[in-house]
Amino acid sequence: MLWTYITIASQYRLAWMSLAVGFLVAFAIRFMGKGVDLWYGIVAGALTLLACFAGSASTTISIIAIKGNTPFLTILQKLSPSDYLYMAKASAGALNALIYVIAIALAYFFAFTHVTRENLLTLSRKLK
Numbered sequence: 001m002l003w004t005y006i007t008i009a010s011q012y013r014l015a016w017m018s019l020a021v022g023f024l025v026a027f028a029i030r031f032m033g034k035g036v037d038l039w040y041g042i043v044a045g046a047l048t049l050l051a052c053f054a055g056s057a058s059t060t061i062s063i064i065a066i067k068g069n070t071p072f073l074t075i076l077q078k079l080s081p082s083d084y085l086y087m088a089k090a091s092a093g094a095l096n097a098l099i100y101v102i103a104i105a106l107a108y109f110f111a112f113t114h115v116t117r118e119n120l121l122t123l124s125r126k127l128k
Helices: 002-010 017-033 038-068 072-078 081-091 094-110 117-127
Strands: none
Touching: 002 017, 002 038, 017 038, 017 094, 038 072, 038 081, 038 094
């Protein structure tokens, strides 16, 4: 929802907010999971994509609500899944797609706990 508030306050669609979403998702998975398995990156990428679509849809619904002087939840209740798909297609552009791909890649990369030489040495000492 922060994405929506910032976009409404600035009166400008901010696709780059998806980069912040990618970082937040990645660091949440990295903090909670502490893993090096491939699935951590895949989950981070998938959640980032879902969050990007949700942020974009939320922003679109908020703009419609403000311009139509209709409550946000009223509009939200009347939308079908196909309406959400239509909104995603309508708000998509080459720049948005590029930024979403970058956000997904960042989420994938930063979701992993990176093992350093010091980590391995500490672990080997503990195992002795």
